[in-house]
Amino acid sequence: MLATFCVRLALGLLASLLFLSPKQLHPRFFRTHCLTALALLAGATFAGWKEAPLWERTALAVAAVLALLAALSWTLDPAPGGRALVIVTALTAAFSLWRPGDWRAPAYFVADLTSAAFLGASLTAMLIGHSYLISPGMALTPLMRLLAALFVTVLLRAIVSGAGLWCWTVEVGSVNLNDEAVLWLPVRWLAGIIAPLGFGWMAYASARIRSTQSATGILYVVVVCGFLGELMSLLLTRQTGWPL
Numbered sequence: 001m002l003a004t005f006c007v008r009l010a011l012g013l014l015a016s017l018l019f020l021s022p023k024q025l026h027p028r029f030f031r032t033h034c035l036t037a038l039a040l041l042a043g044a045t046f047a048g049w050k051e052a053p054l055w056e057r058t059a060l061a062v063a064a065v066l067a068l069l070a071a072l073s074w075t076l077d078p079a080p081g082g083r084a085l086v087i088v089t090a091l092t093a094a095f096s097l098w099r100p101g102d103w104r105a106p107a108y109f110v111a112d113l114t115s116a117a118f119l120g121a122s123l124t125a126m127l128i129g130h131s132y133l134i135s136p137g138m139a140l141t142p143l144m145r146l147l148a149a150l151f152v153t154v155l156l157r158a159i160v161s162g163a164g165l166w167c168w169t170v171e172v173g174s175v176n177l178n179d180e181a182v183l184w185l186p187v188r189w190l191a192g193i194i195a196p197l198g199f200g201w202m203a204y205a206s207a208r209i210r211s212t213q214s215a216t217g218i219l220y221v222v223v224v225c226g227f228l229g230e231l232m233s234l235l236l237t238r239q240t241g242w243p244l
Contacts, residue, residue: 001234003048007060007093008112008230010040010067012120014090018083019149020124024142027074029131030082033124034071034089038064041093059096063089104241107164111243114160115230118153121146122196122219122226125203129216140207143215147204150222154200158193161233164243171242181239184232188244192229196222 013033022030041064049057070085097112099105125146132138165185199222206215236244 001231001238003044003052004097004112005231005234006040006044006047007097008116009119009123010037010044010063011090011093011097011113012116012118013037013040013124014067014086014093014120015117016120016124016146016149017086018090019145020128020142022079022082024139025128025131026135027077027079029127030079030086031071031074033127034067034074034086037089037093038067038071041067056096059092063092063096066092107167107243108237111160111164111233111237114153114156115233118150118157118196119226119230121149121153122200122222125150126216126219126223129212129219132212132216136212140210140212143207143212144204147200147207150196150200151204154193154196161189161193161244164237168240168242168244172240181236181244184236185244188229188232188236191225192233195225196229199225 014037017030017033020030041060045057045060045064048060052060066085066089070082070089073079073082073085094113094116097109099108102108125143128143128146132143199218203215203218203222206212206218233244
């Protein structure tokens with residue numbers, strides 16, 4: 001479970017870079033993102049080394065090496081091949097999330113991708129907010145773009161989780177629902193879906209009036225709620241067999 005969460009977060013961070021322009025953000029932002037992804041992918045490799053099949057361990061190791069190369073690329077000017085390396089690293093990390101041999105593999109994979117997108121958008125938006133402390137005159141475009149991505153990814157996450165919940169209730173019947181899973185479902189939805197939408201709107205309202213420090217503080221809460229909701233989702237998936 002920990003390995004899956006780390007890969008999702010690394011994938012989301014890398015994918016978020018594709019929505020940003022080096023002309024609006026300093027290259028060190030891209031380099032730091034790649035290094036963070038490297039640490040997460042390395043952690044996922046070690047965490048899942050005993051249980052993961054050989055192809056998955058290989059994919060994670062290759063993705064970690066590619067993340068290192070991407071980070072090295074962003075130390076140079078004008079980052080030769082940096083964006084291409086980010087794309088290849090993200091695709092390799094996404095490949096490691098596929099679960100062959102399981103008829104629910106497409107549902108799990110879609111859940112992994114939407115979770116990665118949500119985690120990456122929320123954390124990247126918060127980190128962009130910190131950039132305004134260093135460069136207060138920086139354009140608001142990167143932050144507003146990631147806030148828009150945040151809303152889209154939360155809605156996609158709600159659709160995927162709702163579909164998984166419906167499939168689970170059809171499979172087991174509403175009168176036979178696992179009591180423990182039912183207990184944690186409200187927490188998962190309140191913390192992982194509803195709270196990010198509400199706080200995300202507050203961050204957007206703050207960013208519109210260029211109160212970037214307030215927006216950054218609110219995005220901290222979004223990140224914490226997102227982490228809690230996605231970890232809870234992984235626990236529920238393990239209990240129920242469906243991406244909730």
